[in-house]
Amino acid sequence: MIRMTLLRLAQAVPVLFAVSLIAFALLRTAPGDPAITLAGVGASQEQVDAIRHELHLDRSLPEQYVLWLQEALSGDLGDSYTTRQPVTELLADRFPATVQLALTALVLVIVIAVPLGVLAALRRGGAADHLVRILSLGGLAVPSFVLGMGFVLLFGWYVTGVWPYQGFVAYGTDPVEAFRHLLLPALALAFPQIGVVARTTRSGMLDVLSQEYITAARAFGVPERRVVAADALRNALLPVVTQLGVVTGLLLGGSVIVENVFGINGMGSLLVASFGERNYSVTVGVMLVIALVFVLVNLAVDLLYGAIDPRIRAGYRKGEA
Amino acid sequence: MIQAPTKTTDLLAVTGLGVAYGDPAAPVRAVVDVDLTVGRGESVGIVGESGSGKSTLLRALLGLHGSGAAVSGGIAVDGVQLAHDPAAMRRVRGGTVSMVFQDPVNAFNPAYTLGSQLGRLVALHRPELGREQRRAHVAAMLDRVGIPAHRTRSHPFEFSQGQLQRCMIAAAFLAGRPALVLADEPTTSLDVTVEAQIVELIRDLRAELGMSMVLVTHNLGLVADLCDRVHVMYAGRFVEHTTIRGLFDSPAHPYTRALLKSAPDLDRVRESRGSRLPTMRGGVPDLAAPPPGCPFAPRCDEHLGEVCDRDLPELLPVPLMPAARTAHGTAPAGQASDTLPRPGDVRARCHRHAASALSGGTAVEGVKA
Ligand SMILES: Nc1ncnc2c1ncn2[C@@H]1O[C@H](COP(=O)(O)OP(=O)(O)OP(=O)(O)O)[C@@H](O)[C@H]1O
Ligand code: SF4
Ligand SMILES: [Mg+2]
Numbered sequence: 001m002i003r004m005t006l007l008r009l010a011q012a013v014p015v016l017f018a019v020s021l022i023a024f025a026l027l028r029t030a031p032g033d034p035a036i037t038l039a040g041v042g043a044s045q046e047q048v049d050a051i052r053h054e055l056h057l058d059r060s061l062p063e064q065y066v067l068w069l070q071e072a073l074s075g076d077l078g079d080s081y082t083t084r085q086p087v088t089e090l091l092a093d094r095f096p097a098t099v100q101l102a103l104t105a106l107v108l109v110i111v112i113a114v115p116l117g118v119l120a121a122l123r124r125g126g127a128a129d130h131l132v133r134i135l136s137l138g139g140l141a142v143p144s145f146v147l148g149m150g151f152v153l154l155f156g157w158y159v160t161g162v163w164p165y166q167g168f169v170a171y172g173t174d175p176v177e178a179f180r181h182l183l184l185p186a187l188a189l190a191f192p193q194i195g196v197v198a199r200t201t202r203s204g205m206l207d208v209l210s211q212e213y214i215t216a217a218r219a220f221g222v223p224e225r226r227v228v229a230a231d232a233l234r235n236a237l238l239p240v241v242t243q244l245g246v247v248t249g250l251l252l253g254g255s256v257i258v259e260n261v262f263g264i265n266g267m268g269s270l271l272v273a274s275f276g277e278r279n280y281s282v283t284v285g286v287m288l289v290i291a292l293v294f295v296l297v298n299l300a301v302d303l304l305y306g307a308i309d310p311r312i313r314a315g316y317r318k319g320e321a
Numbered sequence: 322m323i324q325a326p327t328k329t330t331d332l333l334a335v336t337g338l339g340v341a342y343g344d345p346a347a348p349v350r351a352v353v354d355v356d357l358t359v360g361r362g363e364s365v366g367i368v369g370e371s372g373s374g375k376s377t378l379l380r381a382l383l384g385l386h387g388s389g390a391a392v393s394g395g396i397a398v399d400g401v402q403l404a405h406d407p408a409a410m411r412r413v414r415g416g417t418v419s420m421v422f423q424d425p426v427n428a429f430n431p432a433y434t435l436g437s438q439l440g441r442l443v444a445l446h447r448p449e450l451g452r453e454q455r456r457a458h459v460a461a462m463l464d465r466v467g468i469p470a471h472r473t474r475s476h477p478f479e480f481s482q483g484q485l486q487r488c489m490i491a492a493a494f495l496a497g498r499p500a501l502v503l504a505d506e507p508t509t510s511l512d513v514t515v516e517a518q519i520v521e522l523i524r525d526l527r528a529e530l531g532m533s534m535v536l537v538t539h540n541l542g543l544v545a546d547l548c549d550r551v552h553v554m555y556a557g558r559f560v561e562h563t564t565i566r567g568l569f570d571s572p573a574h575p576y577t578r579a580l581l582k583s584a585p586d587l588d589r590v591r592e593s594r595g596s597r598l599p600t601m602r603g604g605v606p607d608l609a610a611p612p613p614g615c616p617f618a619p620r621c622d623e624h625l626g627e628v629c630d631r632d633l634p635e636l637l638p639v640p641l642m643p644a645a646r647t648a649h650g651t652a653p654a655g656q657a658s659d660t661l662p663r664p665g666d667v668r669a670r671c672h673r674h675a676a677s678a679l680s681g682g683t684a685v686e687g688v689k690a
Contacts, residue, residue: 211427212422212424212427212428213427213428213429213430213431215380215385215422215428216420216422216428216429217430218383218385218414219383219385219414219415219419219420219422220414220415220419220420220442220445220492220493220496221411221412221414221415221416221442221445221446221497222415222441222442222445223411224411231430234432235430235431235432308432309431309432310431310432310434310476310478311431311476311478314476314478314479
């Protein structure tokens with residue numbers, strides 16, 4: 001397991017390297033001169049040149065990249081073009097809200113979709129099966145921001161004072177209020193994914209339930225509940241885990257808009273705002289963080305995979321990875 | 322628990338069993354009107370071509386047919402009727418009646434170690450054992466089938482097919498205390514040398530523990546090796562019932578004779594064990610729309626004409642037949658499977674026998690080696 005983790009981490013390095021290249025290219029090809037933007041209106045040529053030197057903009061592009069990467073690795077992503085605040089500080093400020101929103105949405109997806117998919121597989125054509133079909137169609141038809149605006153309208157206009165529909169409270173501050181505040185945005189964010197994950201769970205379960213080892217477990221007298229929970233579900237979860245990795249990415253992406261709908265000061269709203277202001281150092285910072293999170297999510301998926309499927313663990317032991 | 326068995330009841334008594342797949346309006350009748358009894362300590366073989374309904378029959382005995390199959394008829398174990406009592410059916414599974422699956426690679430859960438899979442069966446069927454005793458029992462089970470005890474921590478994919486089939490046999494024969502083991506082609510997935518070892522193992526375990534067995538196979542050698550009596554199955558029905566010697570020396574049904582045509586005689590079958598059922602002209606009839614008369618009629622070399630195409634023959638006792646293929650002398654004494662059929666042992670589903678039974682004459686003249 002340790003070997004597997006290290007290998008996986010090592011494999012993430014090239015990915016992160018590629019992301020850094022793209023981020024840097026974006027930063028340097030974006031329209032406008034960052035030095036002029038930073039210096040502000042009415043700055044003298046000397047001031048602009050000083051900033052240009054400070055940003056290494058007077059060097060060649062490869063040199064600029066190396067210097068930029070060095071600084072990024074030491075935790076310096078530059079300053080915001082507008083507020084002059086260090087980008088890392090801004091990110092640290094906004095990161096928790098996004099993570100807590102996405103995680104809440106992820107938990108909602110899991111606790112709703114997985115049991116629903118299992119029930120749908122156990123009773124084909126039953127109520128749960130129909131619900132799964134409706135949810136997967138509904139998820140396609142109703143994007144997160146539409147559902148989110150519906151929630152805001154409902155609780156902000158029609159039934160006011162019942163449920164918070166704006167703002168963010170951290171779980172660390174007040175877990176109950178945090179959950180209350182995050183429930184609507186997380187639900188809006190999770191909704192399109194629930195049908196998808198439920199369907200994957202359902203087809204995974206159906207596939208596994210038709211396997212000979214399920215019949216064998218029954219033949220050997222294993223009670224049906226345990227056949228479903230221990231024998232079938234564990235194997236059916238493999239495709240679900242893979243998909244949850246993708247879903248986590250989609251949830252993070254979806255939070256960009258949902259945060260704006262629900263007035264949450266997270267990475268998403270930071271990204272939208274910075275892009276609008278051509279505040280590219282911040283935009284790139286957000287991108288880098290999201291890329292890093294992606295890599296970590298994928299690592300988590302792989303580790304979970306190994307935990308579920310012994311063949312994968314064995315593959316790493318033998319170095320077949 | 323099952324009531325104390327009375328001497329008079331058979332361990333397994335199946336009556337009029339039918340299994341139909343699919344649309345009830347146009348069912349695929351995979352098993353039709355099967356009667357089967359198995360006494361204590363007895364081993365009964367079921368042979369037939371692929372698609373004749375052998376696996377369907379065996380699985381239905383434990384209620385393992387899927388929700389798409391309709392089962393009718395009676396299944397009694399130790400005198401307790403299980404056919405329409407799912408709870409009673411579940412109680413015998415794995416404990417009183419267990420099963421050896423054809424393909425051991427797919428019959429174990431890939432996600433769990435062998436030890437945990439066997440351990441949980443022991444926990445289910447020997448609840449009196451504590452944790453340590455359970456572990457010891459699993460180790461002893463594996464040891465008995467020739468797998469080193471430390472392999473309990475390995476996963477199924479870390480074993481060979483033959484090893485896994487040994488584990489499967491441990492699970493079926495030793496986890497509980499089965500009175501009956503159902504075996505569906507237990508050696509088909511194995512190569513010939515491994516097959517011989519597995520046959521040996523099954524025979525030894527039965528000799529040691531005395532359980533009954535129903536063995537389903539294509540392989541006549543396996544039947545000769547492991548069974549006392551045999552049913553020949555064709556298109557979902559039993560078409561002949563006989564002893565092992567009877568099967569090889571004086572097969573009664575034209576289908577059985579066709580099966581044996583290219584198969585060597587009993588003694589050579591025993592030595593080689595490799596003989597699968599030969600392929601024969603034509604195929605098994607469409608089980609959704611079987612022909613009105615004898616299901617074997619389109620392929621039968623001994624066809625009697627109109628009566629065969631029109632009327633389904635019944636399974637009737639066959640008068641004792643001359644042993645046509647006993648040229649090789651008597652096999653070792655003391656094996657039940659070597660006894661010649663006695664009057665009443667042999668039954669066949671063929672108009673030829675109905676005719677000869679009515680006329681009171683001896684059996685069919687057409688038994689040519
Ligand atoms: N789940 C199912 N649904 C529909 N038809 C089935 C199903 N399982 C088996 N059958 C049909 O029932 C018939 C008997 O199949 P079965 O598997 O019992 O034969 P078999 O004698 O065991 O053959 P083999 O020697 O190939 O294992 C076949 O025609 C098969 O197509
Ligand atoms: S009943 Fe007729 S067709 Fe059928 S096996 Fe006997 S002889 Fe052949
Ligand atoms: Mg079969």
